[in-house]
Amino acid sequence: MDLIVCIKRVPQTAEAEVRVDSSGKDIVKDRLTFDMNEADTYALEAAILLKEKFGGTITAISLGVADAEDTLRIALAKGADSAVRIKAEDFGELDGFKTAALLKEVIKDIKFDAIFTGCMATDDSYYQVGPVLAEMLGVPHATLVSKVEVSEEKVRVNRELEGGLIEHLEMSLPAVFAVQTGINEPRYASLIAIRRAAGKEIKILGKEDIPVETKTNSTLEELFVPPVGKRAEILTGSADEVAARTAGIIKEKGLI
Amino acid sequence: MANILAVVEHRQGAVRDITYELLTFGRKLAEKTDGKLTGVLLGHNVDNLTDNLKKHVHRLIVADHDVFKDFNGDVYQQALADIIKKENPFLTLIGNTAFGIDFCPSLATHLGVPFTTDCIDAEIADSGIRVTRQLYDGKMDTHMKLSESPSYMLTMRSGTCPAEEGNLSAEMQKIESPITTQPSYKKFIEYIEAAVGDVDITKADVLVGVGRGIKEQANLSMVEDFAKAIGGVVACSRPIVDANWLPKDRQVGSSGKTVKPKLYIAVGISGAFQHIAGMKNADTIIAINKDSNAPIFNEADYGIVDDLFKVLPALKSKIMELKK
């Protein structure tokens, strides 16, 4: 099977302080660490598992600035055979739609049986790239995919719905799968694989290689810290004092 | 005048909460410009659903066909493409749910309509649409303007616009289904119910919700101990299930269980909206998180900004004292 995985390098913000930069349209990034978008790690692993079973190739593609090549190299080390970076710096403001449009320009020239993307990226929280890409390529898709089982030409697909309910589908290839987190156990790259991947060439495509007009659906006007609505009463003091107050509150509510 | 179309989300015979939120939101938006809100219900044998829906919309379009018996995003896309072309609404609203995100982006792309997803607010501004969205794990908000167009499409996050009682009485318009068969390349087979485990977290009075802050599976025993001391049950955020540390039936949130305990103690949980969606109706919420900016503190009643590994044991011993 010939597979494509779309990968994004994103800042890790769950435990970090996030601040607006001087442009008012972006966050201060210099002190954040970056890594492969969480859902993408599962998308990549899903593709690698299929390749291990059926043979074939994996092409990893990332629309990003130069650093995205580090993430692509990790993808190469884990099991991708080739990698392409689309130079984000050449294309101005992006959204999910335009990202998909640029990916499509590259993918339309590659033969593929399936494309894997994450169901969303933790930085901009669009759920767009997978389904829009599918529509542009004229192939079917499924989002929030929790399982892809391939046999012959048919594919059994699970989608995860609210409340843990599973939607079970039968699809045909080629198709796009936007996968949910937790569906497999993403591997670490071994040192040998890292060494081999380090020397591999990453194809870099810029404006001159993708000479089409692509437009965003939306323009970002401003970024701001969410207004606090109801704010918790923060209990302060030593661990012991705080524990005593909390226990007191729980008792007041009649729960002890 | 902005006419708005909203897509009714229902599953296994019931209209889902997001629908009434969308309809409330859509109606307010439409009425601001003297526009009308039209609901679209695609389903099979859904007459029993229409009475309540009619109270929330000015007009209800119903296509009844067995192709809509179960959900197939592709079927929805094809049918809605047809309806939207005919109706030509200024704005189409869809829930940012497992249902909506499976067809909205591709549908809008197909129609060439500017769209965006996961909005927590939207307004009609300068004859266009401006939305509010949330980025970076809920730590930033953004205002975005959609590109100039006669028509737009949005998915709205659930829980952002509380549903209100409806007082309208819409005319109902039954239409022929624009589509009659599932496409061969994407067929719905069945729904698979989540496995039932030994513990039902929706029945517990006290839940101790544990998140990625716990760092390591082995540390769960500390949380179990704590839960036992307080007479509660351990629940968790999604990453804990993703890592296989707890079974799926312990997961709280949009893709897990919705719980309404008397007390929910969130331990090392950041407060992503998907998690909040599952526990915001708890009577009392106490959050323990070492990051004072964690969004969970915007939802909790009481917050403890500290290391959970320090707080939990201290709290446990205080509770044991009070119990004596």
Next chain:
Amino acid sequence: MNFDLTNDQKMLQEEVRKYAQTELAPLAPEIDKSGEFPWASIKKMAQLGLLGVIVPEQYGGSGFDFVSLAIAIEEISRACASTGVIVAVNNSLTTYPIVQFGSEEQKKKYLPSLCNGQKIGAFGLTEPNAGSDVAGMESTAKLDGGHYILNGTKRFITNGGEAGTFVVFAYTNRELKHKGISAFIVERDTPGFSLGNHEDLMGIRATANCELIFEDVKVPKENILGNEGDGFKICMNTLDVSRIDIGAQAVGIAQASLDEAVKYSKERKAFGQPVCNFQMIQSMIADMATQIQAARLLVHYAGYCKDKGMQRFSKESAMSKYYASDIAVDVARKAVQIHGGYGYSKDYTVERLYRDAKILELYEGTSEVQKIVIARELTR
């Protein structure tokens, strides 16, 4: 002049950091408490190729250079000092001397199982009555037909209680002084070999530190590393390499200490403000960061000297080990200081880091010995 890591070094750093922080760091307090040797982590690290970082691929290793090994050891030690030294010993004290001085047969026989996690390695040099004074060792190996008969006791051996393959030093000819020392590869299940006392250590508590007892152990003749009398040279060359990794371990422990101290200083409030606002705290933090940066550069430079094929890099290696251990102890101490009383409590990571750091100044040559090496190179 170029301070950039190569692509593969950058990737290795990123991936090992991710692995170590997600899988090793959470175990560190546990194994510190229980003293349990982290076999499960070792098996996983074997899969990742971390047990044979510098071993050529044909023997099951990863084929990286020594700067890369130092980077890996720093990242592992930053998460867990015990695991850091376990891996360092397997890499630079066990596989390295076999790669460098072993015969083709020895490499084929011993390296794969040391790389794939089947066995862990140990280095038996120190004895109850001989530490810094290597030539004061009492162990002997007498040739008897096809075997050397090994007798003696080794003390303080990291991994000793769990290792399957040992590099052991003993006199084959006492008359010749240090030129009469030889090195052997000894397998755990050889009759006459037994474990003595398990050390109850202050830090790095999960390292299976153990006494090794050899009573008429028949070591096959072909298990000698190099020739008779090469032992001292092998030992010194091996320590030149392994000290770089102790330097790296020190940088890792120091970095972890700084991370904890910075975090805590921003959270802890006194006199109405976070303690990181106080100049005296800031002064400590600035010192710590500068010390760490300097130590890391010394470590990378020593690795670079080895990678470049420099014949003598004892000085560079000793400097990196001496300085990095010195500052690691100091940085860990400051980290405890910044935590105030809480730093002295087992509830806080810095308490462990402070205990873990102290060993750096002692093993693989005390700081005094490093200074002797450095000064001797300058005055010879």
